[in-house]
Amino acid sequence: xxxxxxxxxxxxxxxxxxxxxxxxxxxxxxxxxxxxxxxxxxxxxxxxxxxxxxxxxxxxxxxxxxxxxxxxxxxxxxxxxxxxxxxxxxxxxxxxxxxxxxxxxxxxxxxxxxxx
Amino acid sequence: xxxxxxxxxxxxxxxxxxxxxxxxxxxxxxxxxxxxxxxxxxxxxxxxxxxxxxxxxxxxxxxxxxxxxxxxxxxxxxxxxxxxxxxxxxxxxxxxxxxxxxxxxxxxxxxxxx
Numbered sequence: 001x002x003x004x005x006x007x008x009x010x011x012x013x014x015x016x017x018x019x020x021x022x023x024x025x026x027x028x029x030x031x032x033x034x035x036x037x038x039x040x041x042x043x044x045x046x047x048x049x050x051x052x053x054x055x056x057x058x059x060x061x062x063x064x065x066x067x068x069x070x071x072x073x074x075x076x077x078x079x080x081x082x083x084x085x086x087x088x089x090x091x092x093x094x095x096x097x098x099x100x101x102x103x104x105x106x107x108x109x110x111x112x113x114x115x116x
Numbered sequence: 117x118x119x120x121x122x123x124x125x126x127x128x129x130x131x132x133x134x135x136x137x138x139x140x141x142x143x144x145x146x147x148x149x150x151x152x153x154x155x156x157x158x159x160x161x162x163x164x165x166x167x168x169x170x171x172x173x174x175x176x177x178x179x180x181x182x183x184x185x186x187x188x189x190x191x192x193x194x195x196x197x198x199x200x201x202x203x204x205x206x207x208x209x210x211x212x213x214x215x216x217x218x219x220x221x222x223x224x225x226x227x228x229x230x
Contacts, residue, residue, distance in 0.1 A: 004159075033217060042206055042220040043160070056217060091159060093218075105218060107152075107160040 002027065004094050004108035005074075012114045019079040019086070021111045025094030032075045033105060034067060037089040049075060082115045089113075118143045118209045122221035130229050135179075135194040137224045139207030142188065149190040150208040150218065151181055160206065166190065177201070202228045 005024040013019050025032050030051055035043040048056040049069035060067070064082075069075040079086055089112050093105035123138040141147055148167050152160040164175025171183040181192045190207060204225050208218040 035218075035220075042222045043218075045217040045219065048217055059217070093160075104150075104162065104165060106162075109159040112157075 004092055004106050006090075006092050006108035006111050008111060009109060010112050010114070012116065013082045014116050015083055016081050019082050019113055021077040021079075021090050021092075021113070023075040023077070023092030023094075023108060025075070025092075026106055029094035029096050029106070031095045032069050033093045033095075034075075034077050035091045035093065037091060037110075039088070043091060046077070079113075082113075084115045087113055087115045118147065118211060118219045120207050120209050120219055120221035122207050122224050124224055125222065126225045126227065128227040128229060129197045131199055132196050135192070135197045135201065135226065137192040137205050137207075137226065139181075139190045139192065139221060140188055141190060141207070141209045143209055143211065145211050147209045147211070149181075149183060150210075151175065151179070151190075151192050152206045152208060152220075154204045154206065154223075156203075163192070163205075197226075197228045199228050199230075202226055 004026055007022050032049045034046040036046055037043045045059040047060050047067045052071050064080045066078045089110045091110045092108045095105045119142045121140045129135055150165045151163040153163050154160050163179050164173045164181055166173045166183045174180045179194045181190050183190050204223045206223045207221045210216050210218050
């Protein structure tokens with residue numbers, strides 16, 4: 001069973017460009033979470049999605065950031081008009097369906113975004 | 117709402133010595149508690165988790181943690197440190213009963229010296 005996959009692993013963008021980060025959850029997992037890790041800090045929750053639905057986006061910046069998890073294909077975290085402060089590691093996690101999953105989230109290797 | 121406090125951003129131990137990483141939590145509902153390890157430039161790997169039942173939880177690589185409700189703590193221990201244990205360790209909490217977000221502490225960087 002393949003783990004959570006994220007691509008690209010490293011992404012370099014210039015200020016003002018768009019960044020698209022992709023996450024493929026583990027097989028059978030229908031819950032996806034995105035977290036951001038700034039340098040020397042812990043992970044901060046951004047958004048929680050199920051297929052075709054955003055469940056909790058309380059951690060998403062109000063502007064420039066969006067996320068989706070379509071019926072088919074990976075989850076996408078999109079950052080428009082990137083700024084230097086967006087430079088961080090972005091981690092995706094997935095968990096199985098149902099409350100008996102104990103909320104165990106399996107993390108991908110992350111995408112390290114550098115904004116020049 | 118949940119929060120996590122990890123005391124000590126850096127901990128240094130000698131190889132073979134006891135490892136103790138502290139974690140205190142705050143939660144308005146019964147919590148689920150987790151410890152994750154992160155090696156440089158890698159993702160997070162689950163070490164252990166507490167959900168219900170036995171309060172002493174054993175994880176991978178010889179680590180264990182004890183849930184103490186009265187102290188709102190979930191400290192991570194390992195009897196004998198190994199050089200390969202050098203990494204960043206994160207304590208996290210989520211609300212029980214639902215698939216919900218993890219709230220992480222700021223992490224503790226463990227250094228193991230000869």
